[in-house]
Amino acid sequence: MHPIGHQGTYFSVPGIHLAEPSPQRTPVIWQAGTSGRGRAFAAKHAEAVFTVAPTAQILRRYVDDIRDSAARNGRDPRSLRIFTEITIITAATDAEAEAKHAEYLEYTDHEGALAFYAGITGIDLSELDPHEPLEYVDTDSARFALEIFSEADPTRTWTPHEVARFVGIGAMGPVIVGGPATVSDQLEEWVEDADIDGFNLAYAITPGTFEDSHRARRARAASPGRYWEDYDASITVRERLYGVGERRVRADHPAAKHRR
Numbered sequence: 001m002h003p004i005g006h007q008g009t010y011f012s013v014p015g016i017h018l019a020e021p022s023p024q025r026t027p028v029i030w031q032a033g034t035s036g037r038g039r040a041f042a043a044k045h046a047e048a049v050f051t052v053a054p055t056a057q058i059l060r061r062y063v064d065d066i067r068d069s070a071a072r073n074g075r076d077p078r079s080l081r082i083f084t085e086i087t088i089i090t091a092a093t094d095a096e097a098e099a100k101h102a103e104y105l106e107y108t109d110h111e112g113a114l115a116f117y118a119g120i121t122g123i124d125l126s127e128l129d130p131h132e133p134l135e136y137v138d139t140d141s142a143r144f145a146l147e148i149f150s151e152a153d154p155t156r157t158w159t160p161h162e163v164a165r166f167v168g169i170g171a172m173g174p175v176i177v178g179g180p181a182t183v184s185d186q187l188e189e190w191v192e193d194a195d196i197d198g199f200n201l202a203y204a205i206t207p208g209t210f211e212d213s214h215r216a217r218r219a220r221a222a223s224p225g226r227y228w229e230d231y232d233a234s235i236t237v238r239e240r241l242y243g244v245g246e247r248r249v250r251a252d253h254p255a256a257k258h259r260r
Contacts, residue, residue: 002260024236024247026255034062043069045254048081048241050200052173054166056193059084063195075252081241084194086187087170087202088209090216094179101169101177104204108168114160117167125160133157170202180216 006013031038031046034053042049043066053059067077089104091097111126118124125134158166169175176186190196203209232244239246249255 052085059194081197083198085173085200087175088213089177113164113168130161180219
């Protein structure tokens with residue numbers, strides 16, 4: 001505990017903060033966004049990063065860039081924990097999961113999906129020909145949300161119709177469909193191929209998507225160490241990321257220099 005002692009242009013704060021600090025002192029610093037600016041910011045400041053990409057191969061380029069930039073900033077590139085958005089649709093068998101996915105698609109709304117996309121990117125695709133390829137337009141609102149559908153994958157041409165179908169279930173990330181073994185195998189492939197540490201699970205329905213995902217994980221005899229079975233409620237978020245005893249920002253993080 002120490003006086004804040006802030007002296008700034010607009011105000012000064014001399015006293016002790018009124019809230020007791022948590023056991024991990026500094027909150028874990030998360031960053032969301034995989035644009036060029038977002039990756040640069042993450043490399044300097046983030047401890048954990050939310051990312052999204054349509055394929056593991058595309059995501060790997062962004063992950064490599066984040067880790068390389070972190071190293072150039074004097075940080076341990078492996079200290080950044082990187083997560084990607086995934087929607088899981090699963091059932092007891094692959095066939096049942098495919099049928100469930102087809103049913104969910106029947107409930108998607110083309111205009112609603114394009115409205116969701118417009119809210120993220122600031123661009124209204126409903127004014128375009130639904131079957132004409134997209135062209136990249138640079139905007140401040142969400143460069144990456146445009147990039148993944150126009151520039152990132154040279155093997156695929158995206159149209160407004162395909163974008164609406166893609167984001168109609170879950171969000172901006174891919175949808176994995178299959179039984180427990182299929183889903184688990186694909187998740188492990190993403191971890192290996194994209195060099196990520198975990199997933200940010202989106203959903204088609206709630207709480208059903210999360211319940212199905214949990215049951216699938218329990219039903220699958222996954223590789224040792226891939227999935228946690230026991231959670232210790234006494235440890236902090238940072239300890240969950242780095243291990244028990246790791247409660248403060250690491251020494252190579254820029255926030256560490258502000259310790260007294």
